[in-house]
Amino acid sequence: MKKHGTLLLLLSAFLLPVALAKLVLDLNWYQGGVTNRGELLSTPVAADWLGQKGKWQLVYLMPDECDELCAGALFNLRQIPLAVGAGQDRVGSVLLVTETNQADDDQLQGVEQVLAPDHIIEQLRTLEYGARAIYIADPLGNVMMAYPLVKGRAAILAQGKDLLRDLKRLLKVSKIG
Helix, strand or coil: CHHHHHHHHHHHHHHHHHHHHHHHHHCCCCCCCCCCCCEEEEEEEECCCCCCCCCEEEEEECCCCCCHHHHHHHHHHHHHHHHCHHHHHHEEEEEEECCCCCCCHHHCCCEEEEECCHHHHHHHHCCCCCCCEEEEECCCCEEEEEEECCCCHHHHHHHHHHHHHHHHHHHHHCCCC
16 A cells, blocks of 8 residues: 555656646636737738838827827837937838828928828728827838827826837847848
8 A cells, every 4th residue: 555655646746736737727827927018919910011121110100180199109209219229220110191191290300201002091990909009010011019099298108118118128139120
C-alpha cells in the first residue's frame, strides 16, 4: 500500500497544477496583462491608400464640422510625431479629407492631408469607432489600433500620452518602419 500511496502522491503533484490551470483558463478567471492603451481592432484594415509607406502613421478622418473632439484629435496629430523624439522620422500624421471638409493649414503643421475617395471613407466608417477615433497604421499600411476621441483638455492630453506611450513601444519593438 505504501508503494501506491507514494505513486498517487507523485502523480497528483504533477497533474493537479495542470488540471487547475486548465480550469482557470476554461472558466476565464485569468485576465492576461494588457500593456496597450489603445483599442486593438478585431480585424485590421489594409490601407493601401495611405500616403507614406514605411512609416508608422496616425490617421484621422476629418468630419464635416470640426467640434471639440475634432480639435483635440488635430492637436494630437500635430504633437505626437514631435514628441516621439529620436524616432520622429519614422512617424507621420495623415488627415483624410474630402472636397467639402478641407482643414485650415494653420492648424495642421506637419500633418499630411490626403484627399480620401468615398470608398475609403466608407471603409473607415465601418470600423468599430468609425470616424470618431484616431487610428494607428503600421508601416505595411494596416490600420490596427484605435483611440476613441475624448472631450476636455485633461482627457485630450491624457489620450496624447497614451498614444505616445503605445507608439514609442511599437517603434521600439518594430523591425519594420
